[in-house]
Amino acid sequence: MKDSLDLAAAQEALAAQPFSRLLGTRLVAFGKGEAVLELDIRDDLRQQNGFVHGGVxxxxxDNALTFAAGSAAGAHVLTSGFTIDYLRPADGALLRAHAHVVRAGRTRIVSRCDLSTLDAQGTQTLCAVAQGTIAVRAAVHGDTAPGI
Structure with missing residues (x-):
């Protein structure tokens, strides 16, 4: 994998994640400190009350925050930690995670993500927000293994 990423290379990185393949996640936008992930909401992603499970x-x-950071710093990034605030139950046809870099430092990047659902008519509803710290691995550990 290249150190710097374009949309096609980032999509390859996502496709290399078995869990992302299992969920059917798509990277639909990538670059200039931003990333957008989408996945279709299926019944097997819901919890007992019918809403999308918080783990999803x-x-x-997590993935959107790190891909946004990767668009700014290259492939050698890894989530250090993140927080998420659930604003309302998630329901609809599509889940969209839109993340952008807030600040890119030499060894750490802070990203923010809005998680929205879209219904069959395309109405978007914000259901959660997250903020994360992403480690730039090559700068922190001197390793060359890709992170994304």
Missing amino acids: LGYAA
């Missing part, structure tokens, strides 16, 4: 939202936030 957490997964989408």
Whole structure:
């Protein structure tokens, strides 16, 4: 994998993640400190009350935050930590995680992510927000293994 990423290379990185393939996640936008992930909401992603499970939202936030950071710093990034605030139950046809870099430092990047659902008519509803710290691995550990 290249150090710097374009949309096609980032999509390859996502496709290399078995869990992302299992969920059917798509990277639909990538570059200039931003990334957008989407996944279709299926019944097997819901919890007992019929809403999208919070773990699915957490997964989408984690990946979107890190891909946004990767668009600014290259492939050698890895989530250091993130927080998520659930604003309302997630329901609809599509989950969209739109992340952008807030600040890119030499060894750490801070990203923010809005998680929204879209219904069959395309109405978007914000259901959660997340913020994360992404480590730039080559700068922190001197390794060359890709992170995304």
